[in-house]
Amino acid sequence: MPALPDGEPSPEDGALPEWVHGSSPEGFGVYLHVPFCRVRCGYCDFNTYTSSELGGGASQESYARTALREIDLAARVLAQAGRDRPVGTVFVGGGTPTLLPVDDLALLLDAVRDTWGLEPGAEVTTEANPDSVTADSLASLADAGFTRVSFGMQSAVPSVLATLERTHDPERVPQVVQWARDAGLAVSLDLIYGTPGESVADWQRSVEAALACGVDHVSAYALVIEEGTRMAGQVRRGLLPPTDPDDQATKYEIADALLADAGLGWYEVSNWARTPEQACRHNLAYWRGADWWGIGPGAHSHVGSGEQAVRWWNVKHPRAYAERLGRGVSPAAGRERLGAQDVALEQVLLRVRLREGLPVAELSPAGRRAVAGLVADGLLDGRAAVRGNVELTLRGRLLADAVVRALTD
Known part of the structure; x- marks a missing residue:
């Protein structure tokens, strides 16, 4: 996992600096990080943990209650700075958020709603793996107020999924997409291109399989082999070939052509949507520099604009995160002003x-x-x-x- 950025110490009460005090017309989003996975994929360097990596003082079972404490802290801090206002987007990411019971995810969303309120038509997204949901759980998420789900499909080719160490059956993807749509949820599929051993035909098959599901949003990311991951070790030992930029460029062009032919236009380099309204508004808020508060271990936050902004990041391990909130202090590890x-x-x-x-x-x-x-x-x-x-x-x-x-x- 990458190290946290350098920065100045963040105050234990989490108070925002005076230069960001005052109301803002910009949008406000909330990111909720759920740092748990059943297994760690070999290419992943996200801030996630399997049950064997958690240790004492942190657990999936207690996580939602711990995160509620940071929501309470955020409410106090933003109110003191005059920056509290209704939330336009909520994004639950990970990890695999849907490893938590639906009741826990609903509890967190209810806390956001009760604390700040949701704007009319707010976008509420959760990430999910295809093997971490059921028809009933997706219906319950929709009943709780979620409006959108982003499935980590990655590929439709079993050998590519095996190289990525993904655990789901690709034949399950159309089924979970249909379940989500039946529940009234908008659906996005995430794909990865450039996996070692993936042919051009493999990639075209994956894009076509995603489109065959009838989704209105697709994200496609070039595989980056990060230092410290298991896949980086495999490449270093010659067990896997390194990624090829020319191969990845070809696959990007294939994806863009297929998606465009199916009526999905690019709105960000790695993201395509059928209409502007179906673009991911939460991610657009990041790119446009809006305010957001990141809840959870390793989550980042940003308030203000330009030089009159501050951003900060939480301690990474769930145990340290729970310990700090248990003592009534901010989980922020540091902050900076650009x-x-x-x-x-x-x-x-x-x-x-x-x-x-x-x-x-x-x-x-x-x-x-x-x-x-x-x-x-x-x-x-x-x-x-x-x-x-x-x-x-x-x-x-x-x-x-x-x-x-x-x-x-």
Whole structure:
């Protein structure tokens, strides 16, 4: 797992600095991290734990009650800063949130609703594995107020799932999607491309299988083999080949073409939706710099905008998280305020990934001068640039990091 960022100490009472006090017109989201998995997949470096890794002082059974204490803390802190307001999006991620009983997930959502209220039409999402839900549990989630579920499909090919150490049967995916739709839930499927040993035909089969489920949202992520993971060790020992950027680029182009032909348009480099209303509003809030509070071990939070913002992150282990809240202190491990240069970089880094892009006028003078060259290289849309906006082409999406460097150097 990656280390927590460096930063200054966060106060034990969790109080926000004075520069972010006051009301804000920006949206407000809540992220709830459920850090449990039945098994740890070999490629995963998320902040998750199996039952054997928890140790004393933390458990799945007590987790929801522990997280309620942070919700209470957040309520006090935001009220003191004048930043409390109804919640527009809730996202329950992990880990595998649906390892918790539905009653626990409903308890957490009820606490968010009772504490801040939900905006009319609020988006409430939970992640799930295909083998961690039933028709009844999905119906109960919908009854509790969830509106959306994101299934970790990853692939439709058994050999690829085996390399990723995923445990579900790919034939179960259409069934759980239908159960979710029958319950009235919007459904997204997550896919991963570039797994060692995955052929182009394997990938096309996976995208087509996802589309055959009739979903209105698909996320597709290039596999990144992170240091410290079991898969990184397998690559280092020669048991698996490393990822191939050219292969991943080809597979991205295949996905984009298939999804577009099926009526799903890209709205962020790794995300496609049938309509703008079916885009994930919670993730859009991250990319657009809205306020959010992250509940749970290792969760990150952000309040304010630009240089008048603060972000912080919680201790990572569920045991340390429970211990701090049990003592009545904030679980935050550190926090930071970005300087002007960092803010400018992040604005470009995040917003250029969106189909809506960002205004050329918001770039630095050097960034504005770089636009023409990026258009000539086929990385930015020329017509959009004439209108005064920075928007990626398909080639630009494949080389988004290079575009960001050119716009911010």
